[in-house]
Amino acid sequence: MEYSSINLQEKLSKFSEHWSPKIIAQLNDYHLKLAKVQGEFVWHDHPETDEVFIVVNGSLDILFRDGKVSLQAGEMFVVPKGVEHKPVAENECHILLIEPAGTVNTGDVKDNLTAPNDVWI
Amino acid sequence: MEYSSINLQEKLSKFSEHWSPKIIAQLNDYHLKLAKVQGEFVWHDHPETDEVFIVVNGSLDILFRDGKVSLQAGEMFVVPKGVEHKPVAENECHILLIEPAGTVNTGDVKDNLTAPNDVWI
Numbered sequence: 618m619e620y621s622s623i624n625l626q627e628k629l630s631k632f633s634e635h636w637s638p639k640i641i642a643q644l645n646d647y648h649l650k651l652a653k654v655q656g657e658f659v660w661h662d663h664p665e666t667d668e669v670f671i672v673v674n675g676s677l678d679i680l681f682r683d684g685k686v687s688l689q690a691g692e693m694f695v696v697p698k699g700v701e702h703k704p705v706a707e708n709e710c711h712i713l714l715i716e717p718a719g720t721v722n723t724g725d726v727k728d729n730l731t732a733p734n735d736v737w738i
Numbered sequence: 739m740e741y742s743s744i745n746l747q748e749k750l751s752k753f754s755e756h757w758s759p760k761i762i763a764q765l766n767d768y769h770l771k772l773a774k775v776q777g778e779f780v781w782h783d784h785p786e787t788d789e790v791f792i793v794v795n796g797s798l799d800i801l802f803r804d805g806k807v808s809l810q811a812g813e814m815f816v817v818p819k820g821v822e823h824k825p826v827a828e829n830e831c832h833i834l835l836i837e838p839a840g841t842v843n844t845g846d847v848k849d850n851l852t853a854p855n856d857v858w859i
Contacts, residue, residue: 618804618805619805619806619807619808620802620805620806620807620815621807622807622808622809622810622813622814622815623813623814623815623816624810624812624813625812625813625814626812641814642790642814642816643788643816644768644788644789644790644816644836644837645787645788645819645838647765647768649790649814666766667764667765667766668765669763669765669770681741683739684739684740684741685740685741686740686741686742686743687740687743688743689743689745691745691746691747692743692744692745692746693743693744693746693763693770694741694743694744695744695763695764695765698766715765715836716765717766
C-alpha cells in the first residue's frame with residue numbers, strides 16, 4: 618500500500634490563526650507542531666523541556682533576556698529548558714515546533730495567547 | 739548577545755558521504771541529524787523508537803514490507819518503532835532525522851552501512 622506523506626505547506630494551508638500550534642505528527646511522546654506567527658509573543662519559559670524552532674517560511678527573532686537569535690527559512694534553534702524567550706515576527710512567519718506532547722505554548726504563563734496544546738490538523 | 743542559528747544548507751555543505759548522519763542539534767535526549775543519502779539502504783527497524791524523516795532536498799522513498807511512502811522536499815513521515823523499513827533514493831537526497839540520542843542508523847542490523855551515532859557537525 619501507498620502510505621501518505623505529511624506535506625508541510627499543505628498542512629499550513631489548513632489554518633490561518635496566529636500563535637496557535639497545530640500538531641502534525643507524533644514521535645514517541647513528542648509532538649511536531651506547525652504554527653503561524655506574527656507580532657510579539659509573550660515572555661515565557663518551559664521549565665521542563667528544551668524546544669526546537671525550525672522556520673519553514675519567513676523570518677523569526679527569538680528574544681532572550683541577554684540577547685536574541687534571528688532565524689530565516691531553513692534555519693533552526695533549540696531554546697534550552699528554563700530559558701525565558703519571546704518570539705517576535707515582523708511579518709507572518711511559519712514555524713515547525715518540536716517538543717514533548719502536552720507542552721503549552723506560553724509555558725507556565727497564563728495569557729490571552731495561551732492556546733490549546735492538543736489540536737491536530 | 740547575538741546567538742547563532744543552525745542553518746540546514748550550511749551544515750549540509752560540511753560533509754559529502756552518504757548514509758552517515760551528522761548531529762546538528764540536541765532536544766532533551768533527542769538528536770536532530772542531517773544525512774545525505776543515495777541508492778538503497780539496508781532493511782532494518784528500531785525496536786525502541788519511532789523515527790522522523792524530513793526531506794530537505796531531493797526525494798526519498800521509504801519501503802515497508804507492506805508498501806511504501808514517497809517523500810519530496812518539504813514532506814515528512816514518522817516510521818513507527820519496530821516497523822521494518824528501507825530508505826531508497828534514486829538521486830542524492832538530503833534528510834533531517836529526529837530520534838533519541840544513540841539511535842544507530844541500521845538499528846539492530848550490523849552492516850557495512852552502519853555508521854557512528856555520535857558525530858556532530
